[in-house]
Amino acid sequence: MDAADELAWCRDEFRLPEGIVYLDGNSLGALPRRTPERLRRLVEEEWGRGLIRSWNTEGWVDLALRVGAAIAPLIGAGGDEVVVADSTSVNLFKVLAAALRLRRGRREIVTDADNFPTDLYVAQGVADLLGGVEVRAIPRARIEEALDEHVAVLMLSHVDFRTGELLDAAALTEAAHRAGALALWDLAHSAGAVPVRLDDWGVDLAVGCGYKYLNGGPGAPAFAFVARRLQSDLRQPVWGWFGHRAPFDFSPRYLPADGIARLQSGTPPVLGLAALECGVEAVARAGIEPLRLKSVNLTELFVALLDQEFGGRGMEVVSPRDARRRGSQVSIRHAEGYAITQALIARGVIPDFRAPDLIRFGFAPAYLRHVDVFDAVAALAEVVWTEAWRRPEFLRRARVT
Numbered sequence: 133m134d135a136a137d138e139l140a141w142c143r144d145e146f147r148l149p150e151g152i153v154y155l156d157g158n159s160l161g162a163l164p165r166r167t168p169e170r171l172r173r174l175v176e177e178e179w180g181r182g183l184i185r186s187w188n189t190e191g192w193v194d195l196a197l198r199v200g201a202a203i204a205p206l207i208g209a210g211g212d213e214v215v216v217a218d219s220t221s222v223n224l225f226k227v228l229a230a231a232l233r234l235r236r237g238r239r240e241i242v243t244d245a246d247n248f249p250t251d252l253y254v255a256q257g258v259a260d261l262l263g264g265v266e267v268r269a270i271p272r273a274r275i276e277e278a279l280d281e282h283v284a285v286l287m288l289s290h291v292d293f294r295t296g297e298l299l300d301a302a303a304l305t306e307a308a309h310r311a312g313a314l315a316l317w318d319l320a321h322s323a324g325a326v327p328v329r330l331d332d333w334g335v336d337l338a339v340g341c342g343y344k345y346l347n348g349g350p351g352a353p354a355f356a357f358v359a360r361r362l363q364s365d366l367r368q369p370v371w372g373w374f375g376h377r378a379p380f381d382f383s384p385r386y387l388p389a390d391g392i393a394r395l396q397s398g399t400p401p402v403l404g405l406a407a408l409e410c411g412v413e414a415v416a417r418a419g420i421e422p423l424r425l426k427s428v429n430l431t432e433l434f435v436a437l438l439d440q441e442f443g444g445r446g447m448e449v450v451s452p453r454d455a456r457r458r459g460s461q462v463s464i465r466h467a468e469g470y471a472i473t474q475a476l477i478a479r480g481v482i483p484d485f486r487a488p489d490l491i492r493f494g495f496a497p498a499y500l501r502h503v504d505v506f507d508a509v510a511a512l513a514e515v516v517w518t519e520a521w522r523r524p525e526f527l528r529r530a531r532v533t
């Protein structure tokens with residue numbers, strides 16, 4: 133399978149440690165091969181020698197828009213609809229508040245009860261700040277029926293971070309629009325692994341993560357998308373000078389920049405942006421359709437091997453079995469999931485654990501091989517059948533799981 137893999141070359145775009153099977157690229161993408169040299173040059177030459185001049189001479193001032201434009205084709209957006217700034221949480225705050233402002237008179241945010249907690253917290257925070265806004269976090273199956281004339285915005289994550297379920301973003305966006313609401317998508321677990329067609333689907337607003345399948349490194353800045361048709365009316369609430377029409381006029385009054393640039397607030401994180409640019413390049417060269425094809429092959433193989441090894445005994449696959457409804461991860465449920473995860477990590481197979489009982493295996497298609505899938509299942513079988521997880525050091529909870 134690896135010999136026939138048309139994306140096999142792409143693994144060389146990354147630096148992976150010997151002997152490690154890395155199945156957590158959905159939480160922290162691997163290190164792109166070019167990033168260390170890019171950062172060294174940025175620090176030593178552009179910063180060290182160029183100093184303040186580099187804002188102009190090295191194009192730092194446009195980097196947030198340039199990296200946004202590089203992400204755009206991966207999510208089916210125009211190059212003028214995406215900007216990189218802040219974190220996913222902060223971008224969510226900005227676009228969610230902006231959405232409520234665009235739908236004045238409507239006072240409900242509808243979201244998924246199983247949404248990622250930061251998304252729920254941000255919505256609660258926006259509602260708390262604005263007053264009179266209600267967050268309705270409801271079971272996924274009942275979302276469409278909750279959409280009515282009171283709803284300002286439907287805010288959802290494209291891929292469920294626990295189960296990997298892939299939501300039908302086109303249909304749900306259409307349902308939001310039928311009710312007169314805006315559709316806001318969090319692409320944290322899809323950008324770079326699952327094809328996203330924001331413009332074709334008519335999506336209004338989106339945010340996503342730089343350090344997962346886009347490989348920007350720990351705490352990489354995030355991206356935000358605003359459909360072109362909404363940009364001139366959109367007001368986000370953090371009015372900083374980098375979102376101003378003319379920051380270096382230093383005028384006392386805020387005037388938002390034209391276009392997507394108005395989503396910026398403060399000075400862009402140049403080091404993080406440069407690293408993210410390397411990470412985006414590494415996946416953009418592969419192309420999102422071939423990445424998806426490989427991702428589906430990897431997750432299908434993993435599920436088939438799990439069935440062969442466990443046949444359902446004590447090991448429940450909670451991810452959808454239909455690959456069309458699954459992102460790039462497979463999660464299994466086991467009462468001793470935490471200890472099993474630690475025992476796997478001790479063997480060089482790295483998934484992660486999500487409380488209370490899920491082990492998540494992420495399959496970053498840009499750098500994983502099919503042999504990694506075989507090795508992961510073999511290690512899992514050994515840990516489970518020999519109960520190798522029953523060691524005190526595997527039961528001790530770390531702060532990051």
Ligand SMILES: *Cc1c(COP(=O)(O)O)cnc(C)c1O
Nearest residue numbers: 219220221248250289293318320
């Ligand atoms: C990873 C993730 C985030 C992360 O947000 P940060 O602000 O980067 O911490 C947000 N939403 C979803 C759905 C995620 O999966």
